[in-house]
Amino acid sequence: MKVSGIHLAGIAACLPELYTTERAVAEGKYDEQDREDAGIESVTFAGETTGPDLAVAAAKTAVARSGHRPEDFGALLHSSVHFQGPDGWSAQHYVLRHTIDRPVTAVEVRQGCLGMLSALELAACRLMAAPEQPAVLLTSGDNFSTPLVDRWRASKLFLLGDAGAAAVVSRRPGFARVLAVGSVSTPSMEELHRGGEPMFPPGPTVGRTLNLEDRREFWRQEWARGVPPPMGNFGDTVAAAAHRTLAEAGLTMADITRVAHIGFSQLPLHASFLDPLDIDAKRGIWEFTRTTGHLGSADPVAGLEHLWKTGQVSAGDHVMVIGASPGMEAGCAIVEITGSRYAEGEGDHA
Template sequence: MRILGDVHLAGIGSWLPEAVTTQEAVDRGWYAFADREGSGMRAVRVAGEVPAPEMAVRAGRTALRRAADAAGLTPDDYGALLHAATYHQGPDGWSAPHYVLRHTLDRPLTAAQIGPGCLGMLAALELAAHRLTADPSRDAVLVTSADNFSAPVVDRWNSSKLFLLADGGAAAVVSRRGGFARLLSIGSASAPALEEMHRAGEELFPPGITVGRSLNFEERNAHLRRRWEQGTAAPAVHFGDVVADTVDRVLEEAGTSLEKVTRICHTGYARGALHSIYLAPLDVEPALGTWEFTRDIGHVGAADPFIGLEHLWARGEVGPGDQVVLLAAGPGMEVACAVVEITAGHREQTAHPAHRPTAEEDHR
């Protein structure tokens, strides 16, 4: 979808906890040495008992502060809060988005949780763009995301060979008033034939978490491989083609091409998955993406592309005139992509985005 009106990112923020190195994980017996060598991952962010919605609040406060500086936005200028999450946020029957709303904007706005999975924050960005285009009464939408995979039923080191699950949060202010980047286009596409990839071998009811099942994608992949070995036909769809076709379309809608893109902010996959899902289908080198950053972070659910964008922008690795692709994939299977053009450099003298703020910084 080409963005015809003025839709900008007025502020961006992230909150990441301390790193646990993959070498420590190997030494403690959590992670196999061979898996560490194959993944290329150096560290993962682990939040311990910090709740996911609290991490979203901390990231949201940074984004709101920057949006106020860049576009003069106040809480009364916001029309909604959209919160993306890939794992459980707190008590059943409770609304994490309204917790984030209460501790950030604190206004009687609509607050909703957005999916699906790891592309949820890009889906929220698209919904925010639609809302700003359709409703002129408010000038901004706050988009947040956060996850904490420290739950006892999750083995962050071995739940998938594609990634290491990491904790953290991110936020972005989507605005009509300007900011540091302009949204040029955004879109998504799914491959429903691949829907079973993320549920293979598990019944839909009762939900696995209610009977103590862990989040284990490797078990599901093993189930599928056994079925294929027994003669069941594998899906004819290649997800890499879906990724390439979607990126090409969204770039065309933005009036640009991959050759003109300065950087790609992608999901924090391990080396093999990053290559097969993104780099090879797009025929690009790792240096165009954020691999050297994400290999010290891990896969922070839906927050990855925005954590990467903040990192590049705050460090001056992208500046005015540069075009950046935000890219994520998730269950469904589905891929989402956005193209933004940087319109202003980072002028704040702040800590590195991956730095864990002090308690005083958290509550500024």
């Protein structure tokens, strides 16, 4: 979707302390061979800080950087991957209360790791359709330190890191302009992430933990029995989303300075993102994601903020922000950097 007059006025990530994979191996939580294969040096670890509180911390900084006042906001869109708090409770309204605290709609975007990019698309639509309130606040927050997921062994594709992230999407100029945003899905691949797990009762209600490796093993065994797995290719879906969004922005891959991708481990990152986009790790943000792990839906904003804060992109540069989620769906945004490099402490929330 090509957009007009939509900007990122402020972004921020809340990244807690690092927990090294070397330490995890020494403590028996992670296998050394898996560590070598993944290439991940550390993950962010929040201890007992809740996902919504990580989102609140990031949101306060993003709003401060944006220059917007609370009354400018018409909505809050909150994304998460893991459990947020008490069952039947509204994390998004908690985040709303502790940030802009306005009587506006607060919506949870349940789109897995693609949550913030999907929320960006929804925010752009809202701002173009209803310009009387010039800003929408996007937030995300997850803490994977619960008994229902083993961050070290849930998947060979990634290691889970805790984080909060926020973005102020605005009709006023900020540090970047959104040129296009959209997504492509391959619903025939839905069953890959379900495997042989029963749909009812839902796994968490009977104490079943998240283990994507078990579901992959289910399909390996089915294939060995002569039952073909659902058809589709992860990388093809990513490439389709990227090239369609580039075309809508009027650009080609040659115009893209850097790519902010999600935090997959080394081999899956190449197979699913870098190779389909025909770029190397240096044009991506591997040097960053190998230190944080996979931050759920916070990945795209955390990666873009990293490029901006470290001065790796400057005014006039184009950045591709890309991610994916089970479904299977891939999303992409093309942004043009329009502001000067962020200065440490400038607009930060104490």
